[in-house]
Amino acid sequence: MGKRTVVPFGPQHPVLPEPIHLDLVLEDEKVIEAIPQIGYVHRGLEKLVDKKDFKQFTYVSERICGICSFMHGAGYCMSVESIMGIEVPERAVFLRTIWAELSRIHSHLLWLGLTADAFGFESLFMHTWRLREQVLDLFEQTTGGRLIFSVCDIGGVRKDITPEMLDKIVSVVTNMDKELRDVTSVFLNDSTVKHRTVGIGLLSKEKALELGAVGPMAKASGIRRDMRTQGYCAYKYLEFEPITAEEGDSYARMQVRIGEIFQAIDLIKQCIEKLPEGDIITKIKGNPKGEHFTRVEQPRGEALYYVKANGTKFLDRFRVRTPTFANVPALLEILKDCDLADVPILILTIDPCISCTER
Amino acid sequence: MDEQKIKEISPDEILIETVDLHSAGYRLVAISCTGKDGVELSYSFDKDYDFIHLRVNMDYDTEIESITPIYGYAFLYENEIKELFGVKIKNIIADFHDKLYRISEEAPFKEKEEE
16 A cells, blocks of 8 residues: 555646635545535525525526526526416527527537646637637627526516527527537547546446436436436427437546537527427516426536425525536546546546536 | 425434435435425435425424435535534534535524524
8 A cells, every 4th residue: 555645636726717625635646535625615695585586586596607507597487487387488488498508508618628728738628619609609699698698587588589590590500510520529539638538537327326426427427317308498399319428437428518519509400490489478476485396407417496485575495406516426436546647637527617516 | 397296204214214215216316405494304316207305394403314324425415404504414424514615604594583
């Protein structure tokens, strides 16, 4: 047995856009154990239900995170709508799905860029984020905002998308599809990328199940679980299958995310093709009373939203369990027996969102 | 949309109910806490999209067993609830002793008594 050393990792590190700390227990260059420390940016947003009424809280829920902003807002609205028995207009349901899938593309491209940056592959990082900018431009042109665009509301959505803009979305994502094939082929075929990802950070299907992994982390280990298949929003009208891989390593997780980008492009096109005419919002009356658990598939995986309402305009409780929170135990597992040099890539491989985790 | 299946149990039954669900192949999705009029804990489980919840209602003075011996990864949920709500949870396998989030205020989500 080699000498044991504890190396602190984070909260500030070049690969970490947000702060998380790990105490890495090493034996020579191998990690034996990783002990997490979070809490550097905990904001207590859930507690704001005491001060913001349930309508204002839509804006708070969107601010849990800048990357998953739209889906946080949608998850919260869907919970309140279920409690109040509100029927959301079909057009709004499809529009929500379009923005949700655009969010998935932008989130996965952000992750791919950060991963390329972590490898030191700067040009690949820039190409990936150049493509991501096109999605942010679409957000801006359809909603006025680029990251937190406050378009989701209880009962539907606040803005419609014009037929001209829908054509433009199809044109942009079609062109992006072609460019993405070139960029993602580098991620999937380049020997330096494969050297850092193939066989690294193995998570078996059994371990992924045992540790409650979600999203691409679980799908890359062969778990075919995707909340969209339950048919919330417009997914019940769309044809798709969850993207999975079997190997359970960092490369497989990258494969799944890349597959989900192309799938999202297809889903957006299906939505636009099937988009019905009609209203975009149902007017709500009264205050919610009751409780509801809602699950949605965010880019990082299954997210849970719980709302408990007492019939006044202030909720008793809003709670969100984000995918990163669920994936921390799986991260600790894949760090065991890895080389110290692989730790940054392995942390990135779960696509951590600390803002979500410390909402 | 998920069907809402909530089973109310007493604090003493949490381990036996959790063992049953674990044996049946259910995954722990989350543990949630509401701190109004006492403590309300919701343990959410899923198996092949069958989504069910165990509901425990108790007061702040009651101590409840940790489920980490059954679902090891519950340590994050339980530490969070312990720190934010001041709920008494015993035998957590990885107990952060209220230092998960490093919040200066004690149990900030616990309902404060009117002065």
